[in-house]
Amino acid sequence: MRGLMMRFWNSTKLPRILTSIPDAMAVFMQIVGSLKETFQKILIRGELEYDDNEMHCNARLAEMLDEFSKELHESDKFSENFLVEEMEILMEANGIRLPNFLPNHAFLCLLKRKVNGVSDLPIGFVNKVWEYLEVVSLRVLIDHCGNYPQLLPSIKKASQNVIVRMKEKYMEKVIETMEMEKVTDYTCDPDYIASCNKLMGNGRNEFLKVINNPHVNATLGYGTFYMEGYGKISISHLLSVSANTRDQAFDLKMRMTAYWKIVLRRMVDWIALELRFVIQKMVNNELEMEIVNEVMVRGGGMEKMLDEPTSVALKRERLQKSIGLLQESKQIIQQVMDGIPLIAD
Numbered sequence: 001m002r003g004l005m006m007r008f009w010n011s012t013k014l015p016r017i018l019t020s021i022p023d024a025m026a027v028f029m030q031i032v033g034s035l036k037e038t039f040q041k042i043l044i045r046g047e048l049e050y051d052d053n054e055m056h057c058n059a060r061l062a063e064m065l066d067e068f069s070k071e072l073h074e075s076d077k078f079s080e081n082f083l084v085e086e087m088e089i090l091m092e093a094n095g096i097r098l099p100n101f102l103p104n105h106a107f108l109c110l111l112k113r114k115v116n117g118v119s120d121l122p123i124g125f126v127n128k129v130w131e132y133l134e135v136v137s138l139r140v141l142i143d144h145c146g147n148y149p150q151l152l153p154s155i156k157k158a159s160q161n162v163i164v165r166m167k168e169k170y171m172e173k174v175i176e177t178m179e180m181e182k183v184t185d186y187t188c189d190p191d192y193i194a195s196c197n198k199l200m201g202n203g204r205n206e207f208l209k210v211i212n213n214p215h216v217n218a219t220l221g222y223g224t225f226y227m228e229g230y231g232k233i234s235i236s237h238l239l240s241v242s243a244n245t246r247d248q249a250f251d252l253k254m255r256m257t258a259y260w261k262i263v264l265r266r267m268v269d270w271i272a273l274e275l276r277f278v279i280q281k282m283v284n285n286e287l288e289m290e291i292v293n294e295v296m297v298r299g300g301g302m303e304k305m306l307d308e309p310t311s312v313a314l315k316r317e318r319l320q321k322s323i324g325l326l327q328e329s330k331q332i333i334q335q336v337m338d339g340i341p342l343i344a345d
Protein backbone atom coordinates (compact mmCIF):
# COMPACT_ATOMS: atom_id res chain seq x y z
CA MET A 1 0.00 0.00 0.00
CA ARG A 2 2.84 2.36 0.81
CA GLY A 3 4.38 1.69 -2.61
CA LEU A 4 1.05 2.46 -4.28
CA MET A 5 0.85 5.78 -2.47
CA MET A 6 4.39 6.70 -3.51
CA ARG A 7 3.69 5.87 -7.16
CA PHE A 8 0.49 7.92 -7.01
CA TRP A 9 2.33 10.89 -5.46
CA ASN A 10 5.15 10.78 -8.03
CA SER A 11 2.71 10.65 -10.96
CA THR A 12 0.92 13.76 -9.74
CA LYS A 13 3.82 15.61 -8.11
CA LEU A 14 3.31 19.34 -7.79
CA PRO A 15 5.78 22.17 -7.17
CA ARG A 16 6.29 23.20 -3.60
CA ILE A 17 4.43 26.27 -2.39
CA LEU A 18 6.63 29.37 -2.46
CA THR A 19 6.13 31.70 0.47
CA SER A 20 8.96 34.23 0.10
CA ILE A 21 10.97 36.13 -2.49
CA PRO A 22 14.19 34.24 -1.64
CA ASP A 23 12.38 30.92 -2.19
CA ALA A 24 11.06 32.15 -5.54
CA MET A 25 14.49 33.44 -6.53
CA ALA A 26 16.12 30.09 -5.75
CA VAL A 27 13.55 28.18 -7.82
CA PHE A 28 13.80 30.67 -10.69
CA MET A 29 17.61 30.42 -10.87
CA GLN A 30 17.30 26.65 -10.77
CA ILE A 31 14.94 26.77 -13.77
CA VAL A 32 17.26 29.10 -15.68
CA GLY A 33 20.26 26.88 -14.97
CA SER A 34 18.35 23.77 -16.01
CA LEU A 35 17.23 25.44 -19.23
CA LYS A 36 20.79 26.44 -20.08
CA GLU A 37 22.12 22.96 -19.35
CA THR A 38 19.49 21.32 -21.57
CA PHE A 39 20.20 23.70 -24.46
CA GLN A 40 23.92 23.03 -24.09
CA LYS A 41 23.28 19.30 -24.22
CA ILE A 42 21.07 19.25 -27.31
CA LEU A 43 22.43 22.23 -29.30
CA ILE A 44 26.14 22.25 -28.48
CA ARG A 45 27.27 18.88 -27.15
CA GLY A 46 24.83 16.87 -29.26
CA GLU A 47 23.63 14.64 -26.43
CA LEU A 48 20.46 12.59 -26.97
CA GLU A 49 18.49 14.17 -24.14
CA TYR A 50 15.11 13.34 -25.73
CA ASP A 51 13.74 10.12 -27.21
CA ASP A 52 12.13 12.18 -29.98
CA ASN A 53 14.41 12.24 -33.06
CA GLU A 54 13.20 15.75 -33.85
CA MET A 55 15.01 16.91 -30.71
CA HIS A 56 18.36 15.40 -31.75
CA CYS A 57 19.41 18.86 -32.84
CA ASN A 58 22.96 18.33 -34.10
CA ALA A 59 21.80 15.55 -36.42
CA ARG A 60 18.89 17.60 -37.74
CA LEU A 61 21.07 20.69 -38.30
CA ALA A 62 23.66 18.56 -40.12
CA GLU A 63 20.89 17.22 -42.38
CA MET A 64 19.77 20.77 -43.20
CA LEU A 65 23.35 21.76 -43.98
CA ASP A 66 23.86 18.73 -46.24
CA GLU A 67 20.65 19.55 -48.09
CA PHE A 68 21.75 23.17 -48.49
CA SER A 69 25.15 22.05 -49.85
CA LYS A 70 23.46 19.67 -52.28
CA GLU A 71 21.15 22.40 -53.57
CA LEU A 72 24.10 24.75 -54.06
CA HIS A 73 26.14 22.21 -56.02
CA GLU A 74 23.14 21.14 -58.09
CA SER A 75 22.93 24.74 -59.31
CA ASP A 76 26.40 24.31 -60.86
CA LYS A 77 25.25 23.11 -64.27
CA PHE A 78 26.02 24.19 -67.81
CA SER A 79 23.10 25.74 -69.62
CA GLU A 80 21.99 24.56 -73.04
CA ASN A 81 23.38 27.80 -74.51
CA PHE A 82 26.98 26.87 -73.80
CA LEU A 83 29.31 29.96 -73.79
CA VAL A 84 26.54 32.34 -74.89
CA GLU A 85 26.51 34.29 -71.62
CA GLU A 86 30.32 34.44 -71.59
CA MET A 87 30.42 35.81 -75.15
CA GLU A 88 27.85 38.48 -74.28
CA ILE A 89 29.88 39.58 -71.25
CA LEU A 90 33.12 39.67 -73.25
CA MET A 91 31.44 41.75 -75.95
CA GLU A 92 30.27 44.30 -73.37
CA ALA A 93 33.70 44.30 -71.72
CA ASN A 94 35.48 44.85 -75.02
CA GLY A 95 37.78 47.84 -75.33
CA ILE A 96 40.96 49.17 -76.86
CA ARG A 97 43.43 46.59 -75.58
CA LEU A 98 45.66 43.76 -76.70
CA PRO A 99 43.77 40.70 -77.98
CA ASN A 100 43.76 37.36 -76.13
CA PHE A 101 43.92 39.02 -72.70
CA LEU A 102 40.97 38.06 -70.52
CA PRO A 103 39.69 41.25 -68.79
CA ASN A 104 39.28 40.78 -65.03
CA HIS A 105 36.10 42.87 -64.92
CA ALA A 106 34.48 40.35 -67.28
CA PHE A 107 35.29 37.59 -64.80
CA LEU A 108 33.88 39.66 -61.91
CA CYS A 109 30.73 40.41 -63.87
CA LEU A 110 30.13 36.71 -64.49
CA LEU A 111 30.95 35.93 -60.86
CA LYS A 112 28.42 38.48 -59.62
CA ARG A 113 25.72 36.95 -61.81
CA LYS A 114 26.43 33.48 -60.49
CA VAL A 115 26.38 34.61 -56.86
CA ASN A 116 23.08 36.43 -57.44
CA GLY A 117 21.73 33.25 -59.01
CA VAL A 118 22.16 31.26 -55.78
CA SER A 119 21.64 34.04 -53.21
CA ASP A 120 18.17 32.79 -52.27
CA LEU A 121 19.55 29.41 -51.12
CA PRO A 122 21.60 30.67 -48.10
CA ILE A 123 18.70 32.91 -47.05
CA GLY A 124 16.32 29.97 -47.27
CA PHE A 125 18.72 27.90 -45.19
CA VAL A 126 18.85 30.54 -42.43
CA ASN A 127 15.04 30.76 -42.30
CA LYS A 128 14.69 26.98 -42.16
CA VAL A 129 17.27 26.59 -39.37
CA TRP A 130 15.72 29.30 -37.22
CA GLU A 131 12.20 27.96 -37.65
CA TYR A 132 13.52 24.66 -36.35
CA LEU A 133 15.31 26.33 -33.42
CA GLU A 134 12.07 28.09 -32.44
CA VAL A 135 10.25 24.73 -32.28
CA VAL A 136 13.05 23.18 -30.21
CA SER A 137 13.16 26.18 -27.88
CA LEU A 138 9.42 26.09 -27.20
CA ARG A 139 9.54 22.35 -26.44
CA VAL A 140 12.35 22.81 -23.92
CA LEU A 141 10.70 25.80 -22.26
CA ILE A 142 7.39 23.96 -21.77
CA ASP A 143 9.20 20.97 -20.30
CA HIS A 144 11.12 23.08 -17.77
CA CYS A 145 8.41 25.60 -16.85
CA GLY A 146 5.54 23.14 -16.52
CA ASN A 147 5.45 23.40 -12.73
CA TYR A 148 5.43 27.21 -12.83
CA PRO A 149 3.21 28.17 -15.79
CA GLN A 150 3.06 31.76 -14.54
CA LEU A 151 6.70 32.10 -15.65
CA LEU A 152 6.23 30.63 -19.13
CA PRO A 153 4.98 33.79 -20.93
CA SER A 154 7.96 35.88 -19.75
CA ILE A 155 10.55 33.16 -20.44
CA LYS A 156 8.98 32.41 -23.81
CA LYS A 157 9.11 36.11 -24.73
CA ALA A 158 12.77 36.32 -23.70
CA SER A 159 13.60 33.24 -25.75
CA GLN A 160 11.83 34.66 -28.80
CA ASN A 161 13.68 37.97 -28.42
CA VAL A 162 17.04 36.19 -28.38
CA ILE A 163 16.19 33.94 -31.32
CA VAL A 164 15.02 36.88 -33.44
CA ARG A 165 18.08 38.95 -32.53
CA MET A 166 20.58 36.16 -33.24
CA LYS A 167 18.81 35.26 -36.48
CA GLU A 168 19.08 38.86 -37.67
CA LYS A 169 22.81 38.93 -36.87
CA TYR A 170 23.39 35.62 -38.60
CA MET A 171 21.39 36.71 -41.64
CA GLU A 172 23.43 39.91 -41.87
CA LYS A 173 26.66 37.89 -41.83
CA VAL A 174 25.38 35.51 -44.52
CA ILE A 175 24.30 38.37 -46.80
CA GLU A 176 27.61 40.13 -46.17
CA THR A 177 29.47 36.98 -47.18
CA MET A 178 27.49 36.79 -50.42
CA GLU A 179 28.38 40.41 -51.13
CA MET A 180 32.08 39.76 -50.48
CA GLU A 181 32.06 36.91 -52.99
CA LYS A 182 30.78 39.31 -55.64
CA VAL A 183 33.54 41.90 -55.38
CA THR A 184 36.71 39.85 -54.99
CA ASP A 185 37.99 36.82 -56.88
CA TYR A 186 40.59 35.15 -54.72
CA THR A 187 41.59 31.76 -53.39
CA CYS A 188 44.79 30.10 -52.20
CA ASP A 189 43.22 26.66 -52.57
CA PRO A 190 45.54 24.53 -54.76
CA ASP A 191 42.50 22.69 -56.12
CA TYR A 192 41.72 25.76 -58.21
CA ILE A 193 44.90 25.49 -60.29
CA ALA A 194 44.58 21.71 -60.61
CA SER A 195 40.94 21.90 -61.68
CA CYS A 196 41.57 24.81 -64.03
CA ASN A 197 44.49 23.03 -65.73
CA LYS A 198 42.39 19.91 -66.20
CA LEU A 199 39.50 21.83 -67.73
CA MET A 200 41.78 23.93 -69.93
CA GLY A 201 43.61 20.78 -71.01
CA ASN A 202 41.32 17.79 -71.49
CA GLY A 203 38.19 19.90 -71.74
CA ARG A 204 39.66 22.21 -74.37
CA ASN A 205 40.97 19.27 -76.42
CA GLU A 206 37.53 17.65 -76.58
CA PHE A 207 35.92 20.99 -77.33
CA LEU A 208 38.28 21.82 -80.22
CA LYS A 209 37.98 18.31 -81.60
CA VAL A 210 34.24 18.70 -82.05
CA ILE A 211 34.43 22.34 -83.20
CA ASN A 212 36.83 21.35 -85.96
CA ASN A 213 34.83 18.23 -86.86
CA PRO A 214 31.17 18.42 -85.72
CA HIS A 215 30.54 14.81 -86.81
CA VAL A 216 33.36 13.34 -84.70
CA ASN A 217 31.07 12.13 -81.89
CA ALA A 218 28.55 10.02 -83.74
CA THR A 219 27.24 8.44 -80.52
CA LEU A 220 26.62 11.81 -78.82
CA GLY A 221 25.17 13.60 -81.83
CA TYR A 222 26.19 16.32 -84.25
CA GLY A 223 28.19 19.19 -82.68
CA THR A 224 28.24 17.58 -79.23
CA PHE A 225 31.09 16.79 -76.84
CA TYR A 226 31.38 15.20 -73.40
CA MET A 227 32.92 16.92 -70.38
CA GLU A 228 33.63 14.99 -67.21
CA GLY A 229 31.35 16.06 -64.39
CA TYR A 230 28.97 17.92 -66.70
CA GLY A 231 27.99 15.30 -69.24
CA LYS A 232 26.87 15.85 -72.82
CA ILE A 233 27.15 19.44 -74.08
CA SER A 234 25.83 20.76 -77.38
CA ILE A 235 28.01 23.33 -79.17
CA SER A 236 26.42 23.31 -82.63
CA HIS A 237 25.38 26.95 -82.10
CA LEU A 238 29.10 27.89 -81.83
CA LEU A 239 30.21 26.53 -85.19
CA SER A 240 29.80 29.89 -86.95
CA VAL A 241 31.41 31.96 -84.13
CA SER A 242 34.89 33.36 -84.72
CA ALA A 243 37.72 31.35 -83.19
CA ASN A 244 39.00 34.28 -81.09
CA THR A 245 35.60 35.02 -79.52
CA ARG A 246 34.89 31.34 -78.98
CA ASP A 247 38.29 30.63 -77.38
CA GLN A 248 38.09 33.59 -75.00
CA ALA A 249 34.58 32.58 -73.95
CA PHE A 250 35.77 29.03 -73.36
CA ASP A 251 38.69 30.25 -71.23
CA LEU A 252 36.33 32.42 -69.16
CA LYS A 253 33.94 29.52 -68.72
CA MET A 254 36.61 27.08 -67.57
CA ARG A 255 38.27 29.51 -65.17
CA MET A 256 34.90 30.32 -63.65
CA THR A 257 33.96 26.64 -63.46
CA ALA A 258 37.14 25.87 -61.48
CA TYR A 259 36.74 28.92 -59.23
CA TRP A 260 33.02 28.39 -58.63
CA LYS A 261 33.67 25.02 -57.02
CA ILE A 262 35.90 26.81 -54.51
CA VAL A 263 33.25 29.47 -53.89
CA LEU A 264 30.52 26.91 -53.19
CA ARG A 265 32.72 24.90 -50.85
CA ARG A 266 33.84 28.05 -49.05
CA MET A 267 30.26 29.25 -48.73
CA VAL A 268 29.06 26.01 -47.11
CA ASP A 269 32.04 25.84 -44.73
CA TRP A 270 31.68 29.45 -43.60
CA ILE A 271 27.90 29.24 -43.09
CA ALA A 272 28.35 26.05 -41.03
CA LEU A 273 31.07 27.59 -38.85
CA GLU A 274 29.12 30.79 -38.30
CA LEU A 275 26.00 28.80 -37.38
CA ARG A 276 27.88 26.88 -34.69
CA PHE A 277 29.37 30.10 -33.36
CA VAL A 278 26.00 31.89 -33.22
CA ILE A 279 24.28 28.96 -31.48
CA GLN A 280 27.03 28.73 -28.84
CA LYS A 281 26.87 32.45 -28.19
CA MET A 282 23.08 32.33 -27.93
CA VAL A 283 23.05 29.41 -25.47
CA ASN A 284 26.09 30.31 -23.35
CA ASN A 285 25.54 34.06 -23.04
CA GLU A 286 22.49 35.67 -24.59
CA LEU A 287 19.62 33.43 -23.48
CA GLU A 288 20.28 33.40 -19.74
CA MET A 289 20.82 37.17 -19.61
CA GLU A 290 17.65 37.88 -21.58
CA ILE A 291 15.50 35.59 -19.41
CA VAL A 292 16.75 37.17 -16.19
CA ASN A 293 16.14 40.69 -17.55
CA GLU A 294 12.67 39.81 -18.83
CA VAL A 295 11.48 38.16 -15.60
CA MET A 296 13.30 40.30 -13.03
CA VAL A 297 13.17 43.72 -14.69
CA ARG A 298 10.41 43.83 -17.30
CA GLY A 299 8.16 40.95 -16.25
CA GLY A 300 7.09 41.91 -12.74
CA GLY A 301 9.81 40.26 -10.69
CA MET A 302 9.49 37.24 -8.43
CA GLU A 303 6.04 38.17 -7.17
CA LYS A 304 4.43 36.21 -9.98
CA MET A 305 5.94 32.99 -8.68
CA LEU A 306 4.35 33.53 -5.25
CA ASP A 307 0.88 33.56 -6.83
CA GLU A 308 0.01 29.92 -7.46
CA PRO A 309 -2.13 29.50 -10.61
CA THR A 310 -5.74 28.43 -10.01
CA SER A 311 -5.26 25.25 -12.04
CA VAL A 312 -2.31 24.19 -9.88
CA ALA A 313 -4.15 25.06 -6.66
CA LEU A 314 -7.16 22.95 -7.70
CA LYS A 315 -4.92 20.07 -8.65
CA ARG A 316 -3.15 20.32 -5.30
CA GLU A 317 -6.52 20.23 -3.50
CA ARG A 318 -7.64 17.15 -5.46
CA LEU A 319 -4.32 15.49 -4.75
CA GLN A 320 -4.62 16.12 -1.00
CA LYS A 321 -8.12 14.60 -0.99
CA SER A 322 -6.88 11.56 -2.89
CA ILE A 323 -3.99 11.13 -0.46
CA GLY A 324 -6.43 11.36 2.45
CA LEU A 325 -8.62 8.62 0.94
CA LEU A 326 -5.59 6.42 0.37
CA GLN A 327 -4.49 6.90 3.99
CA GLU A 328 -7.96 5.95 5.24
CA SER A 329 -7.93 2.89 3.01
CA LYS A 330 -4.52 1.96 4.35
CA GLN A 331 -5.80 2.13 7.93
CA ILE A 332 -8.82 -0.05 7.10
CA ILE A 333 -6.68 -2.65 5.36
CA GLN A 334 -4.24 -2.66 8.28
CA GLN A 335 -7.10 -3.22 10.74
CA VAL A 336 -8.41 -6.14 8.72
CA MET A 337 -4.91 -7.67 8.53
CA ASP A 338 -4.52 -7.22 12.34
CA GLY A 339 -7.93 -8.83 13.00
CA ILE A 340 -9.43 -5.69 14.49
CA PRO A 341 -13.19 -5.54 13.79
CA LEU A 342 -14.37 -2.56 11.83
CA ILE A 343 -16.77 -0.23 13.62
CA ALA A 344 -19.52 1.13 11.40
CA ASP A 345 -20.36 4.83 11.64
